[in-house]
Amino acid sequence: MSTTNDTIRELAQQEYKWGFVTDIAEERIPKGLNEDVIRVISAKKNEPDFMLEWRLKAFRYWDSLEKKNAEPKWANVKFPPINYQDIVYYSAPKQKKQLKDLSELDPEILRTYEKLGIPLEEQKMLAGVAVDAVFDSVSVATTFKEKLAEAGVIFCSFSEAVQNHPDLVQKYLGTVVPYTDNFYAALNAAVFSDGSFVYVPKGVRCPMELSTYFRINAAETGQFERTLIVADEGAYVSYLEGCTAPIRDQNQLHAAVVELIAFDDAQIKYSTVQNWYPGDKNGKGGIYNFVTKRGACRGKNSKISWTQVETGSSITWKYPSCILQGDNSVGEFYSVALTNNYQQADTGTKMIHMGKNTRSTIVSKGISAGHGQNTYRGQVKILKDATGARNYTQCDSLLIGDLCGAHTFPYIEVKNATARMEHEASTSKIGEDQLFYLRQRGLKTEDAVSMVVNGFCKRVFKELPMEFAVEAQKLLSVSLEGSVG
Amino acid sequence: MSLLEIKNLHATVGGVEILKGINLTVDAGEVHSIMGPNGSGKSTLAQVLARRESYEVTKGEILYDGKDLLAMKPEEAACEGVFLAFQYPVEIPGISNAYFLRSALNAIRKYRGEEEMDAMDFLPKLREKMKLLEMDDKLLNRSVNEAFSGGEKKRNEILQMAVLEPRLAILDETDSGLDIDALRIVAQGVNAMRSPDRAILVVTHYQRLLNYIVPDRVHVLVDGKIARSGGPELALELEAKGYGAMEAAAGRA
Numbered sequence: 001m002s003t004t005n006d007t008i009r010e011l012a013q014q015e016y017k018w019g020f021v022t023d024i025a026e027e028r029i030p031k032g033l034n035e036d037v038i039r040v041i042s043a044k045k046n047e048p049d050f051m052l053e054w055r056l057k058a059f060r061y062w063d064s065l066e067k068k069n070a071e072p073k074w075a076n077v078k079f080p081p082i083n084y085q086d087i088v089y090y091s092a093p094k095q096k097k098q099l100k101d102l103s104e105l106d107p108e109i110l111r112t113y114e115k116l117g118i119p120l121e122e123q124k125m126l127a128g129v130a131v132d133a134v135f136d137s138v139s140v141a142t143t144f145k146e147k148l149a150e151a152g153v154i155f156c157s158f159s160e161a162v163q164n165h166p167d168l169v170q171k172y173l174g175t176v177v178p179y180t181d182n183f184y185a186a187l188n189a190a191v192f193s194d195g196s197f198v199y200v201p202k203g204v205r206c207p208m209e210l211s212t213y214f215r216i217n218a219a220e221t222g223q224f225e226r227t228l229i230v231a232d233e234g235a236y237v238s239y240l241e242g243c244t245a246p247i248r249d250q251n252q253l254h255a256a257v258v259e260l261i262a263f264d265d266a267q268i269k270y271s272t273v274q275n276w277y278p279g280d281k282n283g284k285g286g287i288y289n290f291v292t293k294r295g296a297c298r299g300k301n302s303k304i305s306w307t308q309v310e311t312g313s314s315i316t317w318k319y320p321s322c323i324l325q326g327d328n329s330v331g332e333f334y335s336v337a338l339t340n341n342y343q344q345a346d347t348g349t350k351m352i353h354m355g356k357n358t359r360s361t362i363v364s365k366g367i368s369a370g371h372g373q374n375t376y377r378g379q380v381k382i383l384k385d386a387t388g389a390r391n392y393t394q395c396d397s398l399l400i401g402d403l404c405g406a407h408t409f410p411y412i413e414v415k416n417a418t419a420r421m422e423h424e425a426s427t428s429k430i431g432e433d434q435l436f437y438l439r440q441r442g443l444k445t446e447d448a449v450s451m452v453v454n455g456f457c458k459r460v461f462k463e464l465p466m467e468f469a470v471e472a473q474k475l476l477s478v479s480l481e482g483s484v485g
Numbered sequence: 486m487s488l489l490e491i492k493n494l495h496a497t498v499g500g501v502e503i504l505k506g507i508n509l510t511v512d513a514g515e516v517h518s519i520m521g522p523n524g525s526g527k528s529t530l531a532q533v534l535a536r537r538e539s540y541e542v543t544k545g546e547i548l549y550d551g552k553d554l555l556a557m558k559p560e561e562a563a564c565e566g567v568f569l570a571f572q573y574p575v576e577i578p579g580i581s582n583a584y585f586l587r588s589a590l591n592a593i594r595k596y597r598g599e600e601e602m603d604a605m606d607f608l609p610k611l612r613e614k615m616k617l618l619e620m621d622d623k624l625l626n627r628s629v630n631e632a633f634s635g636g637e638k639k640r641n642e643i644l645q646m647a648v649l650e651p652r653l654a655i656l657d658e659t660d661s662g663l664d665i666d667a668l669r670i671v672a673q674g675v676n677a678m679r680s681p682d683r684a685i686l687v688v689t690h691y692q693r694l695l696n697y698i699v700p701d702r703v704h705v706l707v708d709g710k711i712a713r714s715g716g717p718e719l720a721l722e723l724e725a726k727g728y729g730a731m732e733a734a735a736g737r738a
Contacts, residue, residue, distance in 0.1 A: 432539070437575045439559035440535050440568075441589035441645065442596070451588065455579025455628065 032085045035059060038190055041090050045159050048166050058179035058189030071183050075346040076375040076407055077315050079288065082253060089191045089224070153206050153237075154199040158226055161197030168199055172230055176259035176296045176323070184255040185292045188224045192257070195225035200235035200266075209465055211240040225256040231266035233299060238269040240468055254313075255290045264299030264326065269307070273468050275475055276312035281482070283342025283371075286314025293320035297329035297358075305332040306349070307463040309472040311479040314343060319377065321350035324358035324386075331360040334460040338476065339372025339404070340483050348377040348409075353386040353419070364395040365457050367476075368404035369483035375407040380421065382414040389419040397427045398456050400449070400483050450477045486551055488513040488684045489534075489653055494545035496526075496533050502543070503529040505709035513652070514681040518695055518720060519688045521706035522728040527688045528572060530706070531657040534686075535569035536562045549653065564596035568651030570642035572658040577629035582641065583611060585629045586648050593649060614647040618674045635662035643674040654678065655686045660694040672697030692724040707735040 029040055038059050042052040065071070066084065148155050154165060161169050179189035200206050231237055241258075254276070260268045270293075279286025289312075295304035306320035322331025333349040351360035366374040374397065382389045397406035406427060414421065430452050438448035454461070454473055461469045489511040496504040503526045511517050521527050532540050534547070536559040547554040554562060577585060583604075591601040602610075612622065618640050630638050639659055646654055656675065660668060675685065675698050687698055695703075695717065703719040704711045705728070712731045713719065 431575070434575050434577065436535075436537055436559060437571065438577070438589075440563050440571075441585075441649070442560055442563040442592035443589060444560050444592070447588075447592070451580055451585070452577060455577050458579035 028088050029090045031088050033059075033087070033089060033191065037089055041191060041193070044090065045162070047162055050166070050170050051162055054174065054179070055190050058186050059191075061179055062183065062186035062190055065183050065186065075317050076373070076377075076409075077317060077344040077346050079315055079344075082288075084187075087253065090193060147207065151204055151207050152201040153204060154197065155210050156197055158192070158195040158197045158228065161228075165197070165199070168230070169197065169228070172228055172259070172261060174259075176261060176294050177257050177292050182292060184290045185257055188226060188255050188257045188292070192224045192226035195227040195256070195258075196229070196239075197227070198229040198237060198239065200231045200237045202232045203234040204232075205235070206237040209238045209240055211242070223252070223254045223256070227256070227258040228261075229259070229268055229270070230261045231263065231268050231302075233264045233266060235263075235266045237267075238465060239271070240465060241270070241272040242275075242468070242471070253288045253290065256292075258291070258293040258320075260293075260295035260304055262295065262297050262299060262302035262304050262329075265301045266299060267303045267305075268295060269305045270295070270320070271464050271468055272306075272308040272310070273464075273472050273475065274308065274310045274312050274316075275479075277314075278312045278343050278479075279314035279341065281341045281370075283314070286343070287312065289313035289316045289318065291318040293318060294323065295321065295331070296323045297326050297331060297355075299329070300326040300355075301328045302326050303330040303332070305334070305463070307332075307334040307460065309336045309457075309460070309464070309468075309475065310345065310347065311336075311338045311475050313345075316343075316345040316347050318347050319349050319379075321352070322360065323352045323354065324360065324389075325354045326358075327355040328357045328359075329355055330358070332463075333360075333362045333364070334463045335363070336365045336367070336457045336460045336472070336476070337374060337376075338367045338479050339369070339374040340479055341370040341372065343370075344373045344375075346375040346377055348375075348379075350379040351381070351391060353380075353382045353389040353391070355386065357388040358386060359389070360391045362391070362393040362395070363459050364393075365460055366395070366397045366406055367400065367453060367456070367480075368397065368406050369400035369480060371403050373405045373407070375409065377409045377411075379411040380413070381411075382416050382419040382421075384415045386416050387418045389416060391419070391421050391423075393421075393423045394459075395425050396456070397425075398453065399427065399429045400453075400480070446477075446481065449480060449483070453480060487511060487548075488550055489686075490548040492546050492548075494530075494533070494547065495543045496529055497541045497543050498529060498539065503709055504533065507545070507706075507709070507711060509704065509711065511653075511684045511686065513684050514679075515701045516679065516685045516687065516698060517702045517704065518700040519686060519704050519706055520690065520692075520720065520723060521712075522732060523690075524708075525706040526709045527706050528657055531569060531572075531655045531686070531688050534562075534653075534655055535559060535567060560592070561596075564593045566652030568646050568649055568654045570639075570646055570654065570656040570659050572661065574630050574638045574642055576631045576633075578631055580629050581626050582629055583608065583625045586611060586645060589645070590648060611648060614644055617647065617677060618644050619670050620644060636664060636667035639663055639671055640667065640674070643671050647674060647678060650678075652682060653684050653686070655688065657688050658690065659687070660689055660691065668694065669697060692720045695720045705731055707731050710735070 038055050042055055177185050179186045198210060229239060260270060262268050276287040297304055304322050310316055320333060324331050331351050337345045337347050339345050348364060349362055362378060364376050366376055368374040376395045378393060380391045395408055399406055408425060412421060430449060434452055435448050438451060439445060453476055461472055464472055487510045491507050491509040494504050494507040495502060507530060519527050529540060533542060536557055542555055587607045594601055620640055630641060633641060659671060663671060687700060699717055702714060703717060704714045712735050
């Protein structure tokens with residue numbers, strides 16, 4: 001394989017296509033985190049008292065952890081200590097008024113969205129996808145609100161939800177991921193700037209897929225989004241989260257929290273394609289993606305599915321999880337995680353079986369290339385009263401080249417003897433014979449690698465909504481350039 | 486000008502010299518058979534022609550259609566019309582046969598400056614070829630060679646050949662592992678590909694296949710060199726007498 005090993009080092013890395021900075025004048029507060037900063041954030045957003053109180057409690061809790069140096073360190077990732085005082089916790093683009101129509105949007109922002117491949121106009125007309133575009137820390141445009149309002153669906157920025165539906169926010173916020181959950185969840189609860197809020201009423205099937213695009217722009221601004229999605233009895237919603245970010249020299253911390261709640265007979269499908277700046281080929285720079293995502297299947301027969309394609313970020317630390325409380329509830333996790341160059345990922349899921357006859361499916365595909373280190377960490381927990389629980393787990397690793405690593409830490413805890421667990425795992429390399437076969441049929445090496453990798457990921461891509469599946473395949477190809485082996 | 490001219494070809498694999506001076510000329514429109522005992526270098530020759538990088542050419546030259554074949558990478562040779570039907574076809578999980586074949590065809594078309602074919606145009610053409618090889622429609626959506634029987638894998642190789650329409654087709658022990666019926670079908674597929682523009686090299690151990698695919702010339706490879714060449718009757722002679730005499734003549738016990 002020596003000639004192919006040489007090829008690994010040969011091809012030039014394609015420049016991160018989406019690396020650019022927008023020239024919008026921004027409003028920023030100085031760096032640092034203390035109670036005053038929290039108050040400023042809350043005041044700027046004109047939040048009701050309950051929000052400020054919640055933030056302050058979260059901040060005090062986080063602060064106590066920080067002072068004890070209780071930042072979690074158990075993940076299989078290495079990074080220099082984060083100076084939390086060296087971060088700006090709020091930035092918003094200057095806007096003079098509320099916009100009713102996209103044409104009123106700052107043209108610079110609109111151009112940004114277009115470069116990112118999300119021409120809102122086109123989406124508005126063709127796909128019928130409602131887009132809540134988050135620009136840095138503030139939501140700028142929300143489209144299709146009226147159409148959704150007809151169906152009774154609330155889809156707006158989190159900030160708007162706090163203003164217009166405070167009762168709903170107060171009822172559900174922090175009930176799936178309390179601020180005491182973990183260090184980063186506490187930080188998020190204290191300083192979160194914005195995100196999405198979705199409420200689907202009883203019996204309503206959301207008429208279109210909901211989507212949000214994020215973008216981290218200013219240097220040294222951490223991004224702390226908070227998303228809350230509630231599907232009432234019999235409701236259905238499919239939500240797409242896709243992110244890009246520009247090139248930056250300094251590491252940027254992203255500590256988001258996503259809470260999903262599904263009641264009786266409700267279904268939430270949450271899909272993510274994450275393509276944040278992964279750092280350069282020497283491992284310098286890149287986003288830190290420390291996210292807490294959790295879904296509570298509160299009701300009987302409820303279902304929550306997580307599908308993710310993670311190709312970006314310098315460090316990924318996330319476990320989208322499901323708490324299967326309701327009887328017959330179902331949790332699913334489909335993931336493709338790619339680590340190339342010096343990227344590190346410690347990702348997986350937790351499926352907690354509580355109700356009766358609950359089911360969970362985990363399909364994790366890890367691809368390691370370059371010097372990438374890819375770790376799958378999963379926890380399947382069957383509690384004492386969870387009779388008739390079933391889990392199927394498949395975690396597969398694909399190694400490209402001989403300098404990368406794949407690690408697996410599956411935890412299985414069963415406290416009920418009627419549980420049925422299936423666990424499969426495989427580790428493979430892209431074989432020289434596979435590549436030669438494809439090349440002998442006319443495919444260039446890079447296309448051959450892409451093909452093998454896409455075949456490897458197919459099971460997960462199948463779960464993605466169509467437009468995301470296409471983006472995901474392209475993303476994988478771009479991310480794998482220069483990794484041939 | 487001959488389609489294929491091999492001059493004094495020496496090749497090494499894993500540090501061991503396997504081909505020790507092959508000289509061979511094949512014209513378009515001809516079917517040549519390469520026979521020989523195990524270890525004689527038949528498969529090595531096939532792999533070198535397909536430009537496999539782990540097979541190192543130490544001496545000699547190969548002219549394909551007047552061009553320097555040894556200067557080509559595998560995908561270039563493929564786009565120039567060289568096709569190898571593998572002895573052990575690999576599996577590509579998650580990629581359907583239809584998708585794979587269309588991608589290969591389009592890679593070749595792109596190289597030639599031709600327009601790519603979309604699925605709508607491609608599928609009927611593919612189905613037509615599949616019928617010729619008596620292959621079930623179901624195989625279209627199965628992953629490449631995944632859970633295929635030995636016979637199905639070999640027929641899949643010939644199907645690919647039929648779709649990609651190469652100028653030089655090399656069949657590497659295509660008959661190994663085939664039952665009588667599969668053999669007949671495969672031969673049918675190969676014979677349907679005979680044309681004045683195309684040359685076919687059939688690498689095989691046994692004479693049996695050559696009853697169905699009658700060659701114009703037969704070459705016997707012994708210990709990395711062509712020991713003897715002749716017409717189709719040479720294959721029958723080998724079947725009757727075995728390789729022993731030729732091996733002895735070549736200096737092996």
